[in-house]
Amino acid sequence: MTGWRKFLMGESRTRDVLLVLAALVAIWELGVWHYEPPRIFLPPPSAILAEFLTTPELFIRHMGYTLWTTLLAFTISVALGITLSVAIVYSRLLERTIYTLLVALNSVPKVALAPLFVIWLGTGMEPKIAVAVMLALFPIVIDTVLGLRSVDPDMVNLARAARASQLQILAKIRFPNALPSLFAGMKVAISFALVGAIVGEFVAGGNGLGFLVLVAQGQFDTTRVFVSLVLLGLMGTALFYALDFAERLMLPWHVSQRGEGGSQHGG
Amino acid sequence: MNQGTQPYVALDRVAKVYPSPRGDVEALADIDLEIAPGSFVSVVGPSGCGKSTLMKCLAGLVPITSGTIDINGRSLEGPPGAMGIVFQRDVLLDWRTILDNVLLQAELRRLPRADYRERAMQLLARFGLEGFEDRHPWELSGGMRQRAAICRALLCDPELLLMDEPFGALDAMTRDDLNVELTRIWQGTNKTVLFITHSIVESVYLADRVVMMSRGPGRIVEVIDIDLPRPRPLSIRETPAFGAYVHQIRHHFAELGILKE
Numbered sequence: 342m343t344g345w346r347k348f349l350m351g352e353s354r355t356r357d358v359l360l361v362l363a364a365l366v367a368i369w370e371l372g373v374w375h376y377e378p379p380r381i382f383l384p385p386p387s388a389i390l391a392e393f394l395t396t397p398e399l400f401i402r403h404m405g406y407t408l409w410t411t412l413l414a415f416t417i418s419v420a421l422g423i424t425l426s427v428a429i430v431y432s433r434l435l436e437r438t439i440y441t442l443l444v445a446l447n448s449v450p451k452v453a454l455a456p457l458f459v460i461w462l463g464t465g466m467e468p469k470i471a472v473a474v475m476l477a478l479f480p481i482v483i484d485t486v487l488g489l490r491s492v493d494p495d496m497v498n499l500a501r502a503a504r505a506s507q508l509q510i511l512a513k514i515r516f517p518n519a520l521p522s523l524f525a526g527m528k529v530a531i532s533f534a535l536v537g538a539i540v541g542e543f544v545a546g547g548n549g550l551g552f553l554v555l556v557a558q559g560q561f562d563t564t565r566v567f568v569s570l571v572l573l574g575l576m577g578t579a580l581f582y583a584l585d586f587a588e589r590l591m592l593p594w595h596v597s598q599r600g601e602g603g604s605q606h607g608g
Numbered sequence: 609m610n611q612g613t614q615p616y617v618a619l620d621r622v623a624k625v626y627p628s629p630r631g632d633v634e635a636l637a638d639i640d641l642e643i644a645p646g647s648f649v650s651v652v653g654p655s656g657c658g659k660s661t662l663m664k665c666l667a668g669l670v671p672i673t674s675g676t677i678d679i680n681g682r683s684l685e686g687p688p689g690a691m692g693i694v695f696q697r698d699v700l701l702d703w704r705t706i707l708d709n710v711l712l713q714a715e716l717r718r719l720p721r722a723d724y725r726e727r728a729m730q731l732l733a734r735f736g737l738e739g740f741e742d743r744h745p746w747e748l749s750g751g752m753r754q755r756a757a758i759c760r761a762l763l764c765d766p767e768l769l770l771m772d773e774p775f776g777a778l779d780a781m782t783r784d785d786l787n788v789e790l791t792r793i794w795q796g797t798n799k800t801v802l803f804i805t806h807s808i809v810e811s812v813y814l815a816d817r818v819v820m821m822s823r824g825p826g827r828i829v830e831v832i833d834i835d836l837p838r839p840r841p842l843s844i845r846e847t848p849a850f851g852a853y854v855h856q857i858r859h860h861f862a863e864l865g866i867l868k869e
Contacts (some may be wrong), residue, residue, distance in 0.1 A: 495695040502667050502693045503716035504686070513715065517703050594703040594744055 384564040389571060392564045400553070404572050407549040410466055410538040411580070414473030415531055421474070422481030422530075423523070427511065429482070430489040443482055451475045452540045459545040469541025469549070476537040477530035481523070488522025489515050521595045524588045531580045539573070550576075614681055615642035616768065616800045617666065622675035624661055624826075634825035635661040639675070641819065641828060643800055645767075648791075650803040650815035652857065654866050658826020659804045663772050666802065667693055679768065688768065692761030696773040698753040700745035706732065706756050707741040713763040724763055731759040734793060751782035758790070769794075769801045776806065784842055787813055795838060808861075812836075812853045813845060820857060822864050830860055 348356060366386050373385035380388075393400055429440045454475065458468035492515055500510045542551025550569045557565035592598055624636040635658045643649050651659045664670040666677065668687035677684040679691075692713075700709045707728055714724040732741055735755040745753055754774060761769060775783040791814060794801060805811050811818045812834055820830040834853055836844060844850050861867040 493697065493699050495697055496699045496701070498664070498667075498669050499693060499695070499699055500716050501669055502687045502691060503713055504689065505716035509716055513712070514701065517701070520703075592703070594746070596746075599746065 381561050381563050384567060388564050389567045393568045400568060400572060403548060403550050403553050404576060407535070407538050407542065407551065407573075408576060410469045410541070410549065411473060411531070411534045414470045414537060415477055415534040417470065418474050418477035418481055418530055418534060419527060422478050422485060422526070425482050426485035426489055429486050440486065443479065447479045447483070455540050455544045458541070464545040468545065469538050472541040473534040473537030476533040480529035480533065481526040484522045484526030485519055488519030492518050520592055521597070524584065524592065528581060528584050531584055532577055535573070535577050535580065613645065616645035616680055617641070617643040617802070618678040620676045622665065622677060623673050624658070624665055624670070625673045636665070637825035637827050639828055641831075643802065645800055646798045647816045648794060648801045648803065648814055649817045649819060650805055650811035651819045651821060652805055652808055652811040653821030654823060655806065657821040657823040659821050660772055661826065663770050663802065663804055667691065667770055690767040692764070692766035692769045694757050694761045694769070694771040694774040696776045698745070698757040700753055700756060702745055705742050705744055706737060706748070709745065709756060710760045710763055713760050717764060719764065728759065728763055731762055732756070735759055735789060750778055751786060754778065754786065755789070767799060769799050771801065771803045773804050773806065775810070783810070788842060790814065791838070791840065808854055808857050809845060812850060812857070813840060818857065820860060822866060829864060832857065
């Protein structure tokens, strides 16, 4: 039982979060038992789990659709975002036009454009990807441009003094230097891509967790709405931590990742 | 020294003007300077005297407004090939190990890394960084980081080494250590060194010649030959001869109203 003891006595953020979550679920369950609100208003967690277990494959199929949309949109956003950022940093003209425009557009509520995408692209996966990319692209471009720019000028001077090419400076200095910013942007973007996918499913189509929420709401089946919401929450959290994990693997050198071992060496 | 031979670096009436909306800023005016091959020249002056601009012009990083710069008999167009450079900040790349940071010099010059690995290890060992090759810059102290930056500058065996206040951000003791190490390693090589500093003592200790600069516009006010024997132990700084040089430079700056006496 030493493993359990360690888990309960030691310092662990995961444990603390899980304990708080478990406590909230318990309060919810007991509260519903005690006050007995109408099912349509608030079902207990046990009912939500039971509802999921009646047709798990249905929920998982729709979740898979939303996950696939999100990942496709995220991948497109990262590829497009990096390309745009590099172009913006290296071109005065693009910086003054596209970047200024992007920053201005960022304050426009882009989800309002979702119906327009349905008219343009139909009711398949394309409009959902389009909405998700619209949302996810901004944080990536804004953070990556910042990262590419915030290079110590002497670092670039050093490379120029060694007669390095612009491409070398980008590949060996600017881009690695921008990776922490890129990851910061990607962490925001993955959540935005999920939001975009759901909004797309709200507007049109017959697939995905957003569609399930909408149908269940139309039938006043609150329990089903909650099943979809819980799955969405789990998916969003999992995606965020997957990126966090990738960042730890790829950027062990960055300030935010250094452990106690990274302290200054005397001498 | 080296009289009769062609200077390695020759500046003739060099001027640098930075255009600005509030009028042009004259960073350098009428700079004439010749540096003999294999000599150690330090440039000392107050901040804003254009000494860093002078170095950037020599490095081919900043175009000059008028005048000519010849390096090894050839007119300067862009960064010269056989040049190494060290800045005040070490600008080591955090994501590379110390060895990979040193080898960056070869990579940027499109030279095969494998050919320079051995030399990089030797250089690091000579600067007391043996055993730190696989560490990352953030695991090292400021002095060790700057030593690695010097190794990076020396990797491809440059004929000309430009150093822009490389020890300015270090504590006094580390700075002394590095002054000794730098002269020890420079001696016996045939490298021409231009060393920018704002410390009069450092400039005298290191150099064969001290170039004094003044501001508004940045110009050379005096060139002083330092006739002290080498190798120079740190204690040479307590000798009357050394003190006389320091006094001479300080006095001159005082006359110019740059230093108070």
